[in-house]
Amino acid sequence: MSQGDVPANPRVEGGNGATRERNEREILAAAERVFAAHGYRGASLADIAEQAGLPKSNVLYYMGSKRGLYVRLLERMMARWNALLDDISVDDDPAEVLEAFIRSKMQLSRRHPEGSRLFAAEILGGAPFLQEYLRGDLRDWVQARAAIFRQWAERGLMDPVDPVWLIFLIWSATQHYADFEAQVLGITDRESLSDADVEAITAFLTRVILKGCGVRPRTEPAV
Amino acid sequence: MSQGDVPANPRVEGGNGATRERNEREILAAAERVFAAHGYRGASLADIAEQAGLPKSNVLYYMGSKRGLYVRLLERMMARWNALLDDISVDDDPAEVLEAFIRSKMQLSRRHPEGSRLFAAEILGGAPFLQEYLRGDLRDWVQARAAIFRQWAERGLMDPVDPVWLIFLIWSATQHYADFEAQVLGITDRESLSDADVEAITAFLTRVILKGCGVRPRTEPAV
DNA sequence: GTCTATACAAGGATAGAC
């Protein structure tokens, strides 16, 4: 798997862009897995190179340094995260917004479980690379949502629960299925979670959290 | 901090038991922090020794091997966990049981945040050392609780939600404050969580989860 | 019983061959 599959056109000016793109993609995917499983320090470039099917030093050739590779992966995950954060207004329907919030977060974890675990490992270690993000953009995002939740409560659209704890509840409950996947699969005796499982969990979380906060769902889900 | 503080009585038979006990305690505490922050591979014995205030090789002298030290810490955390798992019966009050469940889990995370993060890092990496535990004792424990939750639902004491997802919800929501402490503190602009914070979060989670599952709390908490 | 000195492998990174 390390030779014979790099034909491409060898006379592109400045080298082969397609090979570079492909190799970078493989490295990023492999690195996300390894960093997710072992954290920043525990990950080794040898592991990453092996999983990417490339010689060891090519990882550094393409990525510059271990640190740079790690930061790039974190930024990619933050970008995915930001991509689904559309703005909400106090005039929106609380049930609709919270349900979409739970669903999109659940889908993000499902589509990028390694990215989710990479992020979790970073936070677990004290978030040395993400302090600025947490205390800046992310804090602002949370506070803006919290302000709207409070106004909904004032209007009687939901119970006056602390909106920040509510956001943490949604985050933790949804991320759990990616971050603690090994535990979930072990306890439920599964090899993997099916689409139906994820749909059932999403419905469960939506139901319990919305009801728990006194928000009426628009459609009554069958249990 | 590495000399002058080991007086003790030097003529105990077979050496000084007190020194050993103290050093082992220091090593276990330091190792729990380092393993929690960096995972099994990412942790180094040099880090652990430094944080324990001991020369590097004493860690191995006392603990035998890195692997043995890690397993010992995992077992200690499992023991703490088992210590608060008293049996419940279908005749107990659901509100009382669920509230005690949430509260005790929250306190465990609060008292042993490094242990909680150590466990989280182990699961994040695929639970290589805990597979047997997850698929054995822990699965049995969850299934036993789930059976009782189902009977409560049949008796109309709570909504017929999936009890396993409910247990995962409680676990994730409570552990979040230990495992993602860096994120919680960053977003809420705190240096640490006070006892009052923890009490407020516990009340919030109890309220939302019990209400969300259709369980009436015995005392109506002020919000 | 405790700690220093050391062995030997693995890690990140670089120079230079192809």
Added chain:
DNA sequence: GTCTATCCTTGTATAGAC
């Protein structure tokens, strides 16, 4: 542009001095 050979540090573990 890609990969092999190598440098130096760090890591785990052990032998032996105190």
